[in-house]
Each structure stands twice: as C-alpha cells, then as structure tokens.
Amino acid sequence: MKSFDLSVYLVTNSEMVPPGVSFLDQVQKAIDNGVTCVQLREKELNTREFIDRAKEVKKLTDKAGIPLIINDRVDIALAVDAHLHVGQEDMEVPVARKLLGPNKIIGVSASKPEEIQKALEDGADYVGVGICFDTQTKVTKKLPMGPMGSQRLLQIIKDSGKPMKICLIGGINQTNIQRVRAQASIPGRAIDGVAVVSCIMAAQDAAAATKELVRLWNEPPIFWDHLDSESDFNMNGAIANVLSIHPLVHHITNDVVKNFSANVTLAVGAAPLMSECSEEFDDLAQYPNNSLLLNTGTPNEEQTKMYITALKAYNRWGKPVVYDPVGAGASTTRKQSVKKLLLEAYMTVIKGNQGEIFTAAGVEKSMRGVDSGSEEALDSVVAAAKKLAVQSRSVVVVSGKTDVVVDGILHGRRDVTGKVPIAFIQGGHEIMSRVTGTGCSLGSTIAAFVAANRSNPFLATVVACSIYKRAGEKAGAEASGPGTFQALFLDKLNECVKTQDFENPKIILT
Structure with missing residues (x-):
C-alpha cells in the first residue's frame, strides 16, 4: 500500500496568483507551511512549457518529501517521474497504470456512486470528490453536494474493504474546512483530506493562508470549542x-x-x-x-x-x-x-x-x-x-x-x-x-x-x-x-x- 497524505492537498492554478508574486513562490510557501500533496494543473501551457514547470515544482516537492501529482497528462507525469490525477473523460486508470507502473499514485475525479465503484474496481489510489461547495475554479452544472453529500460515497468505499483514499474538493477554504472534516464522516470511515485551490493560490500571503488551513484541519472545530465531556452536568x-x-x-x-x-x-x-x-x-x-x-x-x-x-x-x-x-x-x-x-x-x-x-x-x-x-x-x-x-x-x-x-x-x-x-x-x-x-x-x-x-x-x-x-x-x-x-x-x-x-x-x- 502506497503511503501518502491527502490532508491539505494543493491544486495549482497559475491564473489566480496575485500580481507581484511568482507562481513558484506561491507553491513554495504552501509547501513550507504544510500542504501534504501538490497537483500541478496547467490547461494553457504547451507540452514543453508544462514539462519545464513540472520539473521546477518537482524539485520543491521532492525536497519536502511530498508527492507531485500531474493533472490529466500522463505524458508529463512520465517525463518528470510524477504521479497522476485523471478526470472522468481522461485516460482510464488501468491504462495509466500500465504506463506509470505499480508504484505511482493515481487519483480520479468522482461525484457519483458508479464512479466511485469503477475507481475501486480499476485500482485507483484515491478519489477527489466534488463539488463540495460552489466554486469559480471550474464551470460545472453539478449542484454542490456539501460534506454530508459525501457520506454515501464514503459508505461505498468502506463497504468495499479496499484502502482507496478520498478527499473533497470545491469551494473549501478557511471558513468551512472544519465543518467539512466534522461532517464528512460515517461510522468507521472519514475523509482523508481536502483539496484546495483559490484559498492558497489567490492569497496575498500564501504562507499564512496555508498555515491557517493546516491548523484548522488539525484542531477541533470552533463551534465545538466549549464541549467538555468531563464536566459535571446536571x-x-x-x-x-x-x-x-x-x-x-x-x-x-x-x-x-x-x-x-x-x-x-x-x-x-x-x-x-x-x-x-x-x-x-x-x-x-x-x-x-x-x-x-x-x-x-x-x-x-x-x-x-x-x-x-x-x-x-x-x-x-x-x-x-x-x-x-x-x-x-x-x-x-x-x-x-x-x-x-x-x-x-x-x-x-x-x-x-x-x-x-x-x-x-x-x-x-x-x-x-x-x-x-x-x-x-x-x-x-x-x-x-x-x-x-x-x-x-x-x-x-x-x-x-x-x-x-x-x-x-x-x-x-x-x-x-x-x-x-x-x-x-x-x-x-x-x-x-x-x-x-x-x-x-x-x-x-x-x-x-x-x-x-x-x-x-x-x-x-x-x-x-x-x-x-x-x-x-x-x-x-x-x-x-x-x-x-x-x-x-x-x-x-x-x-x-x-x-x-x-x-x-x-x-x-x-
């Protein structure tokens, strides 16, 4: 079983980087302050430019000991020795597995029970499930499922007995990450992490934004701050x-x-x-x-x-x-x-x-x-x-x-x-x-x-x-x-x- 941590999973978007800040600086600050995976998503770069950027980002992720995951492009993943994430209309997992080998992480986007089931059958290492909340990152007709909407998908994974991981994506940020972690769980199974985009990539201070996300993920929700199971309640x-x-x-x-x-x-x-x-x-x-x-x-x-x-x-x-x-x-x-x-x-x-x-x-x-x-x-x-x-x-x-x-x-x-x-x-x-x-x-x-x-x-x-x-x-x-x-x-x-x-x-x- 591959060991990787999806807790705070950064998905890049170079178009969101604020003026005066470089793309690589933004990614570096996120890595330095606790993101546990980085997915490089580039829709506008040509192949050579994509490879060059992937090599630069991989130097940062390798130094931090976290995975670099390439979005959609198995050729880029092969070129830089990285992992892969595919959507429902991209290359199927078994084909990608033959190309990348057994040791690479392969993730799949999913939102429906049948998509979760296929990811399990195909041997995906994780699924990125969404959209959780409304987001400007992708144009989609899907209605947000919210953290509670992920529960039926968690049940399918739990019932399978397979170790496939799951993270939620879509509109997750510092204002809702704690609620997502609290509600996206069922008896015996919870989500493994959240994928975030704009709340880090568009932040003027990516270091502070990342640090706050990591803190919020790891701490009890603010709305449960006063709970005390040991109090003498009568x-x-x-x-x-x-x-x-x-x-x-x-x-x-x-x-x-x-x-x-x-x-x-x-x-x-x-x-x-x-x-x-x-x-x-x-x-x-x-x-x-x-x-x-x-x-x-x-x-x-x-x-x-x-x-x-x-x-x-x-x-x-x-x-x-x-x-x-x-x-x-x-x-x-x-x-x-x-x-x-x-x-x-x-x-x-x-x-x-x-x-x-x-x-x-x-x-x-x-x-x-x-x-x-x-x-x-x-x-x-x-x-x-x-x-x-x-x-x-x-x-x-x-x-x-x-x-x-x-x-x-x-x-x-x-x-x-x-x-x-x-x-x-x-x-x-x-x-x-x-x-x-x-x-x-x-x-x-x-x-x-x-x-x-x-x-x-x-x-x-x-x-x-x-x-x-x-x-x-x-x-x-x-x-x-x-x-x-x-x-x-x-x-x-x-x-x-x-x-x-x-x-x-x-x-x-x-």
Missing part, C-alpha cells in the same frame, strides 16, 4: 446557568410568532433580540453568551441569502445555532431552502415536528401544515432523527406527544462509531397543538439553554424540552381553551424555571 445546574447568565437569543423568525417567542425567551430568563439586518449580524455574533435561533417560516430567495449571512456569522465566531425548518416539506421552495441552509452552515440544534425532521433527513413523509402532522411510529421517528443527527453532527429534536432528542455531536469525537444518546420526554398538553407558535417558541427555549450551557448542547436541549413540556402540562390543566392557554403558559414556564420543575427525561444509548 439539569438543575443548567437551569441555574440560564438564570445567572441571562443569555442573549438573536431571533430570525416569522412574523406570526415574534411576540410570543420574545415573551417565552424572557420567561425562561434570557434576553430576546429580533434582527434581520444583515449588516449587523457579525457584530451580534460576537456578543458573549449568545445564540442564534433561525426559524425559516416563509422562505424566499432574498430571505435565504439573509439566513445564510447570519448562519455564517455565527459559525465564524463559533456560536450556537438552533435551526427550525418550519413547514420544511410543504413545498418545493421550502425543501430547497432546507437543503441550501444545511449545505451552507453548521447547526448546533435542528428542531422540528415529525414532518419537518423527516424532510430534513431526506425521509419521505406527508405534511399537513407547520404546527401539526400525523404521528409516525416512534421507531420511525427515532430512525429519521438519528440519521439526521449523525449526518449533520448536530443535536436533533423531534417535537410531538413524546419529544425525541438525539445527540449527533457525540462530544465532538472524530469517529462517529459507537452508541448514540437519545432522550425521550413526555408531558405537555394537547392544547399546545392548537396554539400557533408553541412549537416555534420551543426553539427560543432551546437556544437560551444551549447558549448558557456550552459544555453539553445535547443535555442542555434535553433540559429545555423537559421544562417546556412541564410548563405545557401545567398550563393545559388550568386553561379553558387556546386563548387562556397562552397567558397561562408564559406564567407556568417562568414558574417552572424558577422552581426547577421539569419532566424527567428517559435517556438511552442506541
């Missing part, structure tokens, strides 16, 4: 933290529930803030002890852009995000919005009713509105929630007669193999399904508790749901109907927080 302490810290919950939510959500936030001891001003999102994300609640009630193209701006600001500063994909399966527009948001950002918690979570997980289920839906068998609900949680590396909440909370964060461990904690919380009252906003405002409560209890988002979410259920049960017992329920619910929620009165969850490992 439900009463979590409630006390909310009351003492008074976290700020930035709401981007639909107009129907803004007032009620703000009052719910105040009732649990947190501070609500309502803003849809993109220009201030980065400032708001820097506030201490805060979180973002994104409730996509009525999405359209412009709003989706605004959502993404907010999500990226909170991801950039490593702050908790609670995402409520309201009515996710009710229309094609809503389904596309969910896909886009899950592609573009990391969510600490994904919360919804059964229909919304089934849609986000890619599981078929009919929708009957945004606040209700037919109850599925509990095992089906758990399966869908677990699938989404492990795929997204998020906490997933399915609200219903029994709330289901699944921990996909798993203390931030790299390998997602092993047991997954799942909590079941009963309680509440049937009136809650007849009052608009009770589902949405559960998100406000979760956002407050997660912001105040960063060490364990799963248990913080469980506490939030447990208090919410208890308050609903107590308010429903006294209410004469939906109208009186709202006011009673706010009082009971505030009372339950102050007296630390909550439903006892059942937590199992599965």
Whole structure:
C-alpha cells in the first residue's frame, strides 16, 4: 500500500496568483507551511512549457518529501517521474497504470456512486470528490453536494474493504474546512483530506493562508470549542446557568410568532433580540453568551441569502445555532431552502415536528401544515432523527406527544462509531397543538439553554424540552381553551424555571 497524505492537498492554478508574486513562490510557501500533496494543473501551457514547470515544482516537492501529482497528462507525469490525477473523460486508470507502473499514485475525479465503484474496481489510489461547495475554479452544472453529500460515497468505499483514499474538493477554504472534516464522516470511515485551490493560490500571503488551513484541519472545530465531556452536568445546574447568565437569543423568525417567542425567551430568563439586518449580524455574533435561533417560516430567495449571512456569522465566531425548518416539506421552495441552509452552515440544534425532521433527513413523509402532522411510529421517528443527527453532527429534536432528542455531536469525537444518546420526554398538553407558535417558541427555549450551557448542547436541549413540556402540562390543566392557554403558559414556564420543575427525561444509548 502506497503511503501518502491527502490532508491539505494543493491544486495549482497559475491564473489566480496575485500580481507581484511568482507562481513558484506561491507553491513554495504552501509547501513550507504544510500542504501534504501538490497537483500541478496547467490547461494553457504547451507540452514543453508544462514539462519545464513540472520539473521546477518537482524539485520543491521532492525536497519536502511530498508527492507531485500531474493533472490529466500522463505524458508529463512520465517525463518528470510524477504521479497522476485523471478526470472522468481522461485516460482510464488501468491504462495509466500500465504506463506509470505499480508504484505511482493515481487519483480520479468522482461525484457519483458508479464512479466511485469503477475507481475501486480499476485500482485507483484515491478519489477527489466534488463539488463540495460552489466554486469559480471550474464551470460545472453539478449542484454542490456539501460534506454530508459525501457520506454515501464514503459508505461505498468502506463497504468495499479496499484502502482507496478520498478527499473533497470545491469551494473549501478557511471558513468551512472544519465543518467539512466534522461532517464528512460515517461510522468507521472519514475523509482523508481536502483539496484546495483559490484559498492558497489567490492569497496575498500564501504562507499564512496555508498555515491557517493546516491548523484548522488539525484542531477541533470552533463551534465545538466549549464541549467538555468531563464536566459535571446536571439539569438543575443548567437551569441555574440560564438564570445567572441571562443569555442573549438573536431571533430570525416569522412574523406570526415574534411576540410570543420574545415573551417565552424572557420567561425562561434570557434576553430576546429580533434582527434581520444583515449588516449587523457579525457584530451580534460576537456578543458573549449568545445564540442564534433561525426559524425559516416563509422562505424566499432574498430571505435565504439573509439566513445564510447570519448562519455564517455565527459559525465564524463559533456560536450556537438552533435551526427550525418550519413547514420544511410543504413545498418545493421550502425543501430547497432546507437543503441550501444545511449545505451552507453548521447547526448546533435542528428542531422540528415529525414532518419537518423527516424532510430534513431526506425521509419521505406527508405534511399537513407547520404546527401539526400525523404521528409516525416512534421507531420511525427515532430512525429519521438519528440519521439526521449523525449526518449533520448536530443535536436533533423531534417535537410531538413524546419529544425525541438525539445527540449527533457525540462530544465532538472524530469517529462517529459507537452508541448514540437519545432522550425521550413526555408531558405537555394537547392544547399546545392548537396554539400557533408553541412549537416555534420551543426553539427560543432551546437556544437560551444551549447558549448558557456550552459544555453539553445535547443535555442542555434535553433540559429545555423537559421544562417546556412541564410548563405545557401545567398550563393545559388550568386553561379553558387556546386563548387562556397562552397567558397561562408564559406564567407556568417562568414558574417552572424558577422552581426547577421539569419532566424527567428517559435517556438511552442506541
């Protein structure tokens, strides 16, 4: 088996090099600061010029002890004794192998299951899978797959039992490399690296850009900075933290529930803030002890852009995000919005009713509105929630007669193999399904508790749901109907927080 490291794989593009900087200087700085492979991709040079450039780059890679991989051109690879990467329309791997011999690395571009399968059968050493995110490097009609989209391809490689490696390519940079590594994994298998182009080749300071990429690849994601599996977490302490810290919950939510959500936030001891001003999102994300609640009630193209701006600001500063994909399966527009948001950002918690979570997980289920839906068998609900949680590396909440909370964060461990904690919380009252906003405002409560209890988002979410259920049960017992329920619910929620009165969850490992 050949030994090579795909962790931070530089693919060159001479057209991106900034003015005043030479191509070779840019490559040298990248090598000196930690790239683990270099692919030389030249579409405009003639053969002789390509050979001359390849010889120059190979001197640099040989000195550093890393592979030089030539894009497409087996003749250039032979001329300079380098390795090879081919696309789907280039020379097939078995033919290239006969020419290059058994000791050369040969990689293949792939994006579909059948392409992965053929690469395995042909004996490719690695596949470059994409596109991960939108990119200007290549003109393509392919929709970005995102890091979660690579998981089905990883499964094919894992099931084969073959040692073929995999890296993701396309729009990967310093802002998303940590999320890519966290989400591009399945139990027992993860990606081996990322291929990058513009974030190094176009950088004014390629040395600093490379150093930062390598650091980010090797360190835990910023959004998991506060995780602490050794902390002495308890439900009463979590409630006390909310009351003492008074976290700020930035709401981007639909107009129907803004007032009620703000009052719910105040009732649990947190501070609500309502803003849809993109220009201030980065400032708001820097506030201490805060979180973002994104409730996509009525999405359209412009709003989706605004959502993404907010999500990226909170991801950039490593702050908790609670995402409520309201009515996710009710229309094609809503389904596309969910896909886009899950592609573009990391969510600490994904919360919804059964229909919304089934849609986000890619599981078929009919929708009957945004606040209700037919109850599925509990095992089906758990399966869908677990699938989404492990795929997204998020906490997933399915609200219903029994709330289901699944921990996909798993203390931030790299390998997602092993047991997954799942909590079941009963309680509440049937009136809650007849009052608009009770589902949405559960998100406000979760956002407050997660912001105040960063060490364990799963248990913080469980506490939030447990208090919410208890308050609903107590308010429903006294209410004469939906109208009186709202006011009673706010009082009971505030009372339950102050007296630390909550439903006892059942937590199992599965």
